[in-house]
Amino acid sequence: MKHLIEQLVGSALAALPPGTLPGDRPAGVPVVERTRDAAHGDFACNAALQLAKAARTSPRKLADAIVAALPPSDLVSRVEIAGPGFINFFLAPAAYQTEIARVLDAGKAYGRTASGSSRRAIVEFVSANPTGPLHVGHGRHAAFGATLANLLEAAGYGVHREYYVNDAGRQMDILAASVWLRYLELCGEEFAFPSNGYRGDYVRRIAADLEAAEGGRLRRATHEVFEALPPDEPAGGDKDDHIDAVVHRMRSLLGDADFRRVFDLGLGDILGDIRQDLEEFGVTYHRWYSERSLADEGAIDRALALLREQGHVYEQDGAQWFRATAFGDEKDRVVVRENGQKTYFASDIAYHLEKRERGFDLLLDVLGADHHGYVARVRAGLEAMGQPGDSLEVRLVQFVTLFRGGEKVQMSTRSGEFITLRELRREVGRDAARLFYVMRSNDQHLDFDLELAKSRSNDNPVYYVQYAHARVSSVLRQLADRGLAFDREAGVAALGLLDDPHEQSLMRTLTRWPELVDLAAAQRAPHMVVHYLRELATAFHAYYNALPFIVDDGAVRNARLALVLAAQQVVRNGLEILGVSAPETM
RNA sequence: GCCCCGGUAGCUCAGUGGAUAGAGCGGCCGCCUCCUAAGCGGCAGGUCAUAGGUUCGACUCCUAUCCGGGGCACCA
Structure with a gap:
């Protein structure tokens, strides 16, 4: 309009x-x-x-x-x-009437626009290291990223959803070592578990699987494992040096093949868990992109070669540096360390180059607020490789604090006492979790109130919006109970009869939906959808309370039903974008 | 020190440079013989952190300052 x-x-x-x-x-x-x-x-x-x-x-x-x-x-x-x-x-009234008819005709396509003009976007989100289960912070990333992707799709973008799997690197080695050490414990070995190892219960569970699959084949004696290693922190040493030495020892005791076997068991188990967790949360991907595959297929070397050709790499202190300062970053960045290992940054720019090579116009990364420093350097990398720096767009998601009633829920990753996404979903349900996570701007710290999310009360925005949807279904059931049926043609023809302020207000609000989709997509602002749906539900509930829909006058009845069905359609379309169900009954 | 985010009603937060700054919750007062009261109506509540500037017009843009959070690795 x-x-x-x-x-x-x-x-x-x-x-x-x-x-x-x-x-x-x-x-x-x-x-x-x-x-x-x-x-x-x-x-x-x-x-x-x-x-x-x-x-x-x-x-x-x-x-x-x-x-x-x-x-x-x-x-x-x-x-x-x-x-x-x-x-x-x-x-003119006719403008609204034709728009209401359009809503009924378009159905779930109402609100899909073409403003993205088929630009191809790749949205990368969550991408948590597969070293443990997702926690509540990742949940916000998942909900935000999935909703943003849905929004862009609705606004006419071609959207590809991707999870970057950090299946290479030191943290994964430490996970493998953690699993193996727990396995050794199961085999009867006794030692002090490294302070920098992964201590969650899931590590013991994977170790048990390893024991079930391999029996004692991978057992090594404690003295073999720890002999002459640098001391751990509690013993006055450095915990990083210690755990790295454990990894190194494990590799030499087991050999590459068996090291890889333990590593892959841990990776597969945790990644499978993450995947299932996200699926249950209604979050799916087109591709889980393996970091290891980047190295295996030479993508990192190709990216580095490209940088060298352009003369943007120099050597200093035995390491190879990318001249990021020439592209607006605040300092140059190491791409190959003194010990010959490529840095995480090297695989990152290779990955982003590869995204461009796959033909994506817009590289949209959803990252934690603590990653903001990373934007300038990846952008610098892209530019140095001849790609437009502004093809990378990063949305930072601020942190989540859980509240139970008025009380802050204490969480500490250190002690392993963090609340997982799965626990949160079990407690409040998928719908409430999805909606609460995107209710606030991503730039805003989120206070997530578990009690409010669970409450079956009018305080809870989830139920408020869903109730609007269910109420329309209920009206239709009532209609059928009275032996009546909705006559769409008659309803659309009689829309001119809807001149009550409540009806005017509802029409104005619901026909704004396509504009809202465009705006929210352009602003990358899923929270706007939540606010809009609440506003739409308010207009509907007010109408519901003010006037009966199932009246004797057939023209008025069908016109009102046409209006509320259109409203229901928009509520459903909005909830669909949020990944929240639209129930027929509450 | 530099960089990013936030500071708007008692609380949690919306607010694409526009007209009288909004919502939910909380507080107070009302509404079920009637399509679900998981609902609706009304009232009270504001120096938009502060000080300058740009503009016909600033919560919105610019500069400085204060407060809160985060980041500044040959870690991932």
């Missing part, structure tokens, strides 16, 4: 007498927006205010000229100039 007004204003501006306006119009003009106050009509345009200066006239006079040049439209009933020079548009 907004599009219609924009077209009208566009043609009016083009039809102004030559010389009225300077040749070049500033970008973003004219702006057409919904009015906040119904007294100002349905849409307002500020073109006269923005262009008056350049046109060397007063805003009111320019507004007069624009209005005079507006092409006639039977969907606009009235145009007013108000305030300092706003042009206010009052839509």
Whole structure:
């Protein structure tokens, strides 16, 4: 509907007498927006205010000229100039009526727009190291990333969802060592578990699987394992040196093949768990991209070669550095360490280059707020490799704090006492979790209230919105119980009868949905969908309480039913984007 | 020191440079013989952190300052 007004204003501006306006119009003009106050009509345009200066006239006079040049439209009933020079548009009832009919016709496609114009976007999110189960922080990433991807898709982007699996590197080696040490314990060995090892119960579970599969074949004596290793922190040493030595010893005692066997068992188990967890959360991916495969297929070497060819790599202190400062980063970055190992950063830029090579226009990464420093360097890497730096867009997600009632739930990763996503889902349910996670802007720290998320009360926005959907279904059941059926044609034909303020308000709100999708997608702002749905539910509940739908007058009845069915459709479409169910009954 | 995010009603938060700054919760007062009261209506509640600046117009943009969170690795 907004599009219609924009077209009208566009043609009016083009039809102004030559010389009225300077040749070049500033970008973003004219702006057409919904009015906040119904007294100002349905849409307002500020073109006269923005262009008056350049046109060397007063805003009111320019507004007069624009209005005079507006092409006639039977969907606009009235145009007013108000305030300092706003042009206010009052839509004709027919405009809303055709839009309601459009909602019913389009069904779940209502709100899908083409503004993304088929740009191909790859959205990478969660990508947690497979060293343990997902915790509540990852849950926010999952919900935010999945909803953002859905939004972009609705706005016409071609969207690919990807999880980058860090299945190489030191942390995974430490996990493998942790599993093996727990296995040795099961075999009867006794020793002090490294302070930097992974201590969660899941490690013991994987160790038990290892024991079941291998028996005592991989057992080595404690003295063999720990002999002459640098001391752990409690013994006055360095915990990193210690755990690295344990990994090294494990590799030499078991050999590469068996080391890999333990490693893969841990990786497979945890990754499978993460995958199942996310699936149960309604979060799925097109691809789980293996970091190891990057190295195996030479992608990292190719990226580094590309950097060298361009002359952006130099050697210093035995390491190889990428001249990131030449591309706006604050310092140069090591790509190959003194010991010959490629850094995590090297595989990162290789991965992002590979994303570009797969043809994606927009590389959208969802990362924790603590990763912000990483943006400039990957962008620098892309540019150095001849890719546009702004093809990478990073959305940072702030931290989550759990509350139970008014009490903050203490969490500590160190002690292993962190709450997992699975536990949270079991406690509050998938729908509440999905909605609560994206209720706040990603830039905002999130206080997640478990009691509120669980409460079956009017305080809980999940139920409030779902209830609106269920109520419409309930009305339809009542209709059937009374031996009546909804006549869509009759309803659409009679929409002109809906002149109650509650009906007007509901129509205005629900027809805003396509605009909301565009806006929320453009702003990468899933929380806008939640706020909108709450507003839509409010308009619906108010209507529900004010007027009966199942009335004797068939025309009025069918018209009202057409309206509430359209509202239900929009609620369902919105919940779909959020990954929240739309129940028929509560 | 440098970089990122936040500071808006008692609380939790919305607010694409526009008209009188909004919502939910909490507080107070009301509404079920009627399609689900998991609902609805009303009232009270604000120096938009502070000080400058840009603009016809600033919660929104710029600069500085204060407060809170996070980041500044040859870690992942």
